[in-house]
Amino acid sequence: MGLSDLSKSAGTEAAPTLQRSETIEQAPMISTTLAPVGTEEPPGAKLLSIPIGAFYDKIPEELLTSKKTNPGRLIYISSEDVVSDEETKEATILLSILSLSCPEIFAHPVENADDIAITFPIGPPKPEPIEDALPADALKENAGAEAGSTKSDAAAANDRIRVKLAPILANLPPEFELFPAPILKDPEMEIDLPLDLVKSQLKNGRIAIAGTAFCAALPEDLRHIFGAIEPTAEIPIPLREIFRRLSSDTIKLREDYEIGYSLEPIRTPFTVHAEEDALRYGPSPRPSAKAPGVSGSKSAPEADATRRGVASAGQRAEKAEIDAPPITEADFPATFDSPTLEALFMTDEALDLPKTMQKVSKLPGLRACLLTTTTGTKLWGESVDPMGEPALSSAFPRLFQQVTSTLGETRSLQGITLYFDRDSLSIILFNELCLVVMHDSRPFRPGVREKILAIMQELDKISRTKWRSGP
Amino acid sequence: MPLLNYSNREIQFKIVYYGPALAGKTANLIYIHSRIGQAYRGDLVSLATSADRTLFFDLLPLHAEILQGFKTKFQLFTVPGQVIYNSTRQLVLRNADGVVFVADSQWDKMEENVQSFRNLEENLLTQGVPLDEFPYVLEFNKRDLQDIAPASYLEYLLNNRKRRVQSFESMAKTGENVFAALDAVTQLLLRKFDSEHRKLRPSSRQ
Numbered sequence: 134m135g136l137s138d139l140s141k142s143a144g145t146e147a148a149p150t151l152q153r154s155e156t157i158e159q160a161p162m163i164s165t166t167l168a169p170v171g172t173e174e175p176p177g178a179k180l181l182s183i184p185i186g187a188f189y190d191k192i193p194e195e196l197l198t199s200k201k202t203n204p205g206r207l208i209y210i211s212s213e214d215v216v217s218d219e220e221t222k223e224a225t226i227l228l229s230i231l232s233l234s235c236p237e238i239f240a241h242p243v244e245n246a247d248d249i250a251i252t253f254p255i256g257p258p259k260p261e262p263i264e265d266a267l268p269a270d271a272l273k274e275n276a277g278a279e280a281g282s283t284k285s286d287a288a289a290a291n292d293r294i295r296v297k298l299a300p301i302l303a304n305l306p307p308e309f310e311l312f313p314a315p316i317l318k319d320p321e322m323e324i325d326l327p328l329d330l331v332k333s334q335l336k337n338g339r340i341a342i343a344g345t346a347f348c349a350a351l352p353e354d355l356r357h358i359f360g361a362i363e364p365t366a367e368i369p370i371p372l373r374e375i376f377r378r379l380s381s382d383t384i385k386l387r388e389d390y391e392i393g394y395s396l397e398p399i400r401t402p403f404t405v406h407a408e409e410d411a412l413r414y415g416p417s418p419r420p421s422a423k424a425p426g427v428s429g430s431k432s433a434p435e436a437d438a439t440r441r442g443v444a445s446a447g448q449r450a451e452k453a454e455i456d457a458p459p460i461t462e463a464d465f466p467a468t469f470d471s472p473t474l475e476a477l478f479m480t481d482e483a484l485d486l487p488k489t490m491q492k493v494s495k496l497p498g499l500r501a502c503l504l505t506t507t508t509g510t511k512l513w514g515e516s517v518d519p520m521g522e523p524a525l526s527s528a529f530p531r532l533f534q535q536v537t538s539t540l541g542e543t544r545s546l547q548g549i550t551l552y553f554d555r556d557s558l559s560i561i562l563f564n565e566l567c568l569v570v571m572h573d574s575r576p577f578r579p580g581v582r583e584k585i586l587a588i589m590q591e592l593d594k595i596s597r598t599k600w601r602s603g604p
Numbered sequence: 605m606p607l608l609n610y611s612n613r614e615i616q617f618k619i620v621y622y623g624p625a626l627a628g629k630t631a632n633l634i635y636i637h638s639r640i641g642q643a644y645r646g647d648l649v650s651l652a653t654s655a656d657r658t659l660f661f662d663l664l665p666l667h668a669e670i671l672q673g674f675k676t677k678f679q680l681f682t683v684p685g686q687v688i689y690n691s692t693r694q695l696v697l698r699n700a701d702g703v704v705f706v707a708d709s710q711w712d713k714m715e716e717n718v719q720s721f722r723n724l725e726e727n728l729l730t731q732g733v734p735l736d737e738f739p740y741v742l743e744f745n746k747r748d749l750q751d752i753a754p755a756s757y758l759e760y761l762l763n764n765r766k767r768r769v770q771s772f773e774s775m776a777k778t779g780e781n782v783f784a785a786l787d788a789v790t791q792l793l794l795r796k797f798d799s800e801h802r803k804l805r806p807s808s809r810q
Contacts, residue, residue, distance in 0.1 A: 211688075233690050237726045242694070338714030338761055372753065373711045384760040386768075393736075393767040394792060401790040402676075406639055406783040414780045479644050497641070579779060580639045 181215055182207040183224075185235055188253040192228065196247060198240045207367075208234045217255060225252045293325040296374045298351075304371050309362060324350040331375055332383060340375055341367035405476045409583035461510065464596040473591045477584060486592075490514045493570070493588060498578040501571040504592075505530065507562065514569075529560045530567040547586060550576055563589035566596070606701050606797055616677045617793050619786070620697055622724050623706035624716035625685030628745040631776035632706060633680055636786065639779070678790070685720065694727050701796075702789045703740040706776070707762060709752035714761060721762050735765075739792035742771035743785045748778070 186204025189197075210230060217224040228251055232243040299320050326342060334340045342350075344366040348359050362368075398404075465486045474484050478492050486504075490513045494502040503514035507530040536549060548561040550572075557572045561582075566589055607616040621629040630650065637648040646665035665679050681700075683693040697703075705724060707717040725735040744758045755773055763771055770788045774781035 233688060236690050236730075237722060241730060242691070336718070336761065336764075338716075338718040371711065372714055372757075373751070376754070376757070381756070384757055386759060386764050387766075390766060390768040393769040394788070395795060399791055399794060401787050401794060402644075402678075403783050403787040403790055407787040410779055410781070410783050414778075479641060578638075579635075 181210050181212050183210060184208075185238060187255070188226070188231065188251050189238070191251045191253055192231070192238075193247070193249075196228075196232075196239055196241070196243065198238060200237070202238050206235075210234050222255055223252050224255045225250050227251070292328050294328045294331055294375065294378050295323040295325055296370060296378065298322045298324050300371050300374050301368065304369060306369065309366070309368075322352070324352075326350055326370065331370070331379075335375075335384060338372075340370040340372060342370065344368060400472075400476065402476070402479060405473075405584075405587065406580065409580055409587055412586060413580070413583045461506075461512075465512075465592075466595070469595055471591055471595060474588065477587055477591070486513050489588070489592070493568070493585065496581050496584065498573055498575065498581055499570050500573045503569040505567045505569070507565050507567055512566075529569055530562065532560070548582065561585055561589060564593045566593055606793070607699075608801075612675070613673055614675045614677065615797075616679060617701045617790075617797075618679045618681065618699060619702045619704065619789060619793070620700040621680065621682040621704050621706055622693070622697070622720070623685055623743075623745075624708055624713060624720040625687075627685060627706045627708040627713070627717075627720075628774075628776035629682040629685065629706045631745075632704070632743070632774075632782050632785075633682055635776055635779040635782045636680065639783070680786075685716075687719070687723075690723065690727070693723070694730065697724075697727050698731060701739065702793045703738065704743055704785050704789050705740055705762070706743045706745050706774075707758055709744050709746045709755075709758065709773075710749060711751055711753050714753060714757070717758070718761055736767045739789060739796055741769055741785050741788045741792070743774045743776075743781070744771060745774045745776050747773045747780075748775045 184204060185202060185206050185208060189202065189204055208231075210226060214230045215224050215226050227248060229243045229245075229248045231251060232239045236242070299317055299322070301324075302317070327346070330342060330346070331340055343364065344359070344362040345364045347368040348356050348362070351359060467485060469484045469486075469489070471484065474489060475481060478484070478489075480492075482488070484492075490502055490504055494500065494514070501514070504512040506512060532549070536546070548559050550557055550559040557576060559570050559572065559577070559582075561568045561570070563586070568585065568589060570585065606618070607614075609615075621632055623629050633648060633650075637645060665677060681696050683689075683696045703724065705721060707713075707721075728735055728738055742758075742762055744755055746752065747755075755771070759771060763769060770785075772781040772785045772788070774785060776782055
């Protein structure tokens, strides 16, 4: 959008100041640095960074939100949307563009009828606003830093944080064209920065200090290189450097929080998938916070249980041989009452063994399946080659157990995939059950193996219900 | 508020994947799409630029029956993360029932995470919905990369509020914790729906 066809100009807008000045944290900057910054825009497109304070007072009061605004916060606007006048040192932008760039200061989106051009000064920065771009805490700190002679060295050391200079220089934005390029005699050279200034900005996800404060922290021999940097310029400090030296107490979470969710999990159509993924990736969906009850999936214990069931399948198989009679087809009830299986197949249909196996064979990437016991007794299913089926039924469980015992330590072996001429098949063992699946073109698609393991676990549970509960 | 159609016996929940540009919102949907059986999902509609950046939104419809007698549809949307597309984000966010906020774990994306999260709060507020009353979970994505911030810092940036929500360290490309986050936000939605519509009970089997 260009500005050439504007019918209204904001140059004549009455700028309400008295009431609005109470709603912002600091006085808005009266000058603006228009400098290209690196953004996600395609190469060639230029963005201009403008502090909100530069135009805040020009926006009609009724469009502004009553919330506090940080006038030092930079917004980024395409240079094509800005008309700047070098003579008057003013820039003009459409209000609708501003509302898109910093919607948080607007009470509501700007309608076409409200759209006007906003003109504001972009002259060279005055000496005073140097500190305006910094948070209030930072101002205090900077003042303290300048009056450093009144503090003892020990106290000052506690108030400061040492960071390596090399990463800061390496991360300087492209607009800082330094001449001559600084060469560090010692790549490990560190500088002291005011700790409060860093702390006060941690919540923003970005740390930057004013050019003057940065120059003051530099060793004498480097200061002249940065002398050309505008005092208002923001020097970004890489967060990772800050965190190398920052105490973990600094980012303590508030203690007066309420848990925003129930601790009793309910099952959703996605719970099964979450459990399958947990099985696939680790003991539980990895919660990010360490504090108990703070975060993490509530289905974690279930997922954990599922994983344990699979991991100790070999051990359980040994025990099952002693405790339980061999499994037969008769051990499966005519109709399963298994919400788990229904959830796994996302169906409300009452399932039985044939239906379950048919659904298994229709899982993505599979074309046939065969369920047997570990002794080779066929329970249900069909292989693609009926002639070779008896051989498969007896050979594969033994092969699987042989591999498991040969590998010894690999107790978590869940399946073996064998490749033939153009075919491949996988054998999955769970306690006394053995499932052989034929693949259509390639090994398991994402999540299918985990789903089969969950199905096997459930089938194993169903088959044992009869002898567990007695005749 | 989910769309409830008594004549069709259909409930529709809208879940929006929100977050800064390139955080992995579309990757979340792609993974979910790859895992849900064809019978239970629609096509993944994606309006992206040639550089694979989401231009308008992605949409993935999912179907299930979780409330007795009601066909339940979940519509998963993503928003374009780029700052300039706020109008589109506002549009996609309209009538959303829940949000999965996908944050980028890389150090140099922290500011964008914060801005995007603030933008979410502002956009919800323009609809008259305070964030603290809205169902959402956090997903700290790209945990497989090297140059990432500790999860505790992401918690500090995004979850240091009076109401603390669930958060997940994820890898959307491989799918780790993608469903865990979706499951968590769905639980929030179902609970909220249940409390608002006491007449409709979740399936007795649950």
